[in-house]
Amino acid sequence: xxxxxxxxxxxxxxxxxxxxxxxxxxxxxxxxxxxxxxxxxxxxxxxxxxxxxxxxxxxxxxxxxxxxxxxxxxxxxxxxxxxxxxxxxxxxxxxxxxxxxxxxxxxxxxxxxxxxxxxxxxxxxxxxxxxxxxxxxxxxxxxxxxxxxxxxxxxxxxxxxxxxxxxxxxxxxxxxxxxxxxxxxxxxxxxxxxxxxx
Amino acid sequence: xxxxxxxxxxxxxxxxxxxxxxxxxxxxxxxxxxxxxxxxxxxxxxxxxxxxxxxxxxxxxxxxxxxxxxxxxxxxxxxxxxxxxxxxxxxxxxxxxxxxxxxxxxxxxxxxxxxxxxxxxxxxxxxxxxxxxxxxxxxxxxxxxxxxxxxxxxxxxxxxxxxxxxxxxxxxxxxxxxxxxxxxxxxxxxxxxxxxxx
DNA sequence: TTCAATACATACTAGTTGGTATGCAATTCA
DNA sequence: TGAATTGCATACCAACTAGTATGTATTGAA
Numbered sequence: 001x002x003x004x005x006x007x008x009x010x011x012x013x014x015x016x017x018x019x020x021x022x023x024x025x026x027x028x029x030x031x032x033x034x035x036x037x038x039x040x041x042x043x044x045x046x047x048x049x050x051x052x053x054x055x056x057x058x059x060x061x062x063x064x065x066x067x068x069x070x071x072x073x074x075x076x077x078x079x080x081x082x083x084x085x086x087x088x089x090x091x092x093x094x095x096x097x098x099x100x101x102x103x104x105x106x107x108x109x110x111x112x113x114x115x116x117x118x119x120x121x122x123x124x125x126x127x128x129x130x131x132x133x134x135x136x137x138x139x140x141x142x143x144x145x146x147x148x149x150x151x152x153x154x155x156x157x158x159x160x161x162x163x164x165x166x167x168x169x170x171x172x173x174x175x176x177x178x179x180x181x182x183x184x185x186x187x188x189x190x191x192x193x194x195x196x197x198x
Numbered sequence: 199x200x201x202x203x204x205x206x207x208x209x210x211x212x213x214x215x216x217x218x219x220x221x222x223x224x225x226x227x228x229x230x231x232x233x234x235x236x237x238x239x240x241x242x243x244x245x246x247x248x249x250x251x252x253x254x255x256x257x258x259x260x261x262x263x264x265x266x267x268x269x270x271x272x273x274x275x276x277x278x279x280x281x282x283x284x285x286x287x288x289x290x291x292x293x294x295x296x297x298x299x300x301x302x303x304x305x306x307x308x309x310x311x312x313x314x315x316x317x318x319x320x321x322x323x324x325x326x327x328x329x330x331x332x333x334x335x336x337x338x339x340x341x342x343x344x345x346x347x348x349x350x351x352x353x354x355x356x357x358x359x360x361x362x363x364x365x366x367x368x369x370x371x372x373x374x375x376x377x378x379x380x381x382x383x384x385x386x387x388x389x390x391x392x393x394x395x396x
Numbered sequence: 397t398t399c400a401a402t403a404c405a406t407a408c409t410a411g412t413t414g415g416t417a418t419g420c421a422a423t424t425c426a
Numbered sequence: 427t428g429a430a431t432t433g434c435a436t437a438c439c440a441a442c443t444a445g446t447a448t449g450t451a452t453t454g455a456a
Binding site (some may be wrong): 023024025027028103104105109110112113114116117118123126127130156157159160162163164165166167168170171173174175176180183184187188191194195 | 221316
């Protein structure tokens with residue numbers, strides 16, 4: 001046993017748990033498999049987290065949220081328009097990283113479908129992430145779109161856009177190919193432009 | 199033990215398995231819980247299905263597919279326009295049945311997110327259902343939309359529309375409310391109309 | 397009516413699950 | 427430096443898992 005660095009131990013558990021949960025889903029994830037590869041023992045894990053459920057919550061807060069943040073929210077915040085922001089974040093997402101990310105789907109969406117109906121703790125945490133994403137789109141819309149229609153339009157569009165992105169990512173997962181996501185994204189972007197946010 | 203009616207026994211297994219899988223997901227569904235309530239025993243189940251996986255396949259083919267068929271595909275086939283068809287199927291879906299259907303999400307989408315990356319048998323079966331849905335939208339588009347743009351436009355729009363519906367159903371699940379789905383659907387329909395399919 | 401195939405029913409098993417009990421080592425603070 | 431407190435390791439456990447072995451009852455055809 002090396003030196004005791006509790007923060008580092010905890011970080012490794014959460015990181016490994018994120019991938020195990022990403023691949024298997026939360027319920028079918030296994031503590032033993034989370035531990036595999038890491039140099040962490042069962043005792044250490046249950047010292048840091050009272051239960052698998054709490055570990056799951058930590059994964060959402062400390063791994064899924066940053067994942068969405070860096071891939072969608074942060075780049076979007078600096079975009080010149082909603083259409084440009086959506087086009088470039090979707091492209092960057094589909095371009096970047098291994099196929100596993102296309103085939104495995106969006107970690108946020110995966111957990112929403114699996115856990116939102118089953119566990120309120122998961123639900124509120126996941127909702128927090130989705131809300132932050134939508135808010136960023138809403139702000140961007142307000143800042144850059146040609147003002148027309150009711151002031152709630154931006155929020156409505158943001159809801160539509162974010163849910164559409166989750167949908168198109170699911171289509172790619174089903175097809176094991178980025179093609180359907182690419183096509184749907186192009187349509188989504190063109191539709192945003194004609195709405196005056198291009 | 200009552201009279202032996204194998205077809206009825208099998209039907210009851212698939213029906214019960216559908217709900218258990220709908221609620222828990224496939225991997226976390228339990229044979230014992232599937233059997234609970236039904237008057238079927240373990241032996242009967244494993245007589246009709248060689249494994250849980252094969253039962254899962256049967257559920258997709260014989261329960262999920264009809265579910266999508268009767269709620270989306272069939273009504274859509276008789277619609278007067280794409281916009282009208284989408285508006286009325288979404289509304290009917292959100293109106294009909296218990297809240298469980300809003301909170302529980304779309305059985306097709308649930309299984310896509312959980313199983314598409316893990317099991318090719320599930321993936322192709324789920325893809326078959328989604329493809330049938332998209333084809334129906336494509337045909338409707340061809341029949342009723344004002345002809346403009348390339349001939350692939352209809353298929354592209356169909357892909358976008360179906361994935362958007364799955365996305366907006368996911369938003370309702372996350373919010374435990376039909377409101378976000380309603381708003382996103384209204385935007386989707388208006389966007390379809392401006393594209394000439396209204 | 398016999399016989400074979402089908403349709404179940406019961407009991408069991410090997411493996412996996414999340415979680416705990418307990419002990420020791422490293423760190424921190426008085 | 428001594429004494430808590432924290433961090434971690436090992437061994438264990440009860441519950442649950444899918445699946446099997448084996449038996450019997452029911453069916454349909456000859």
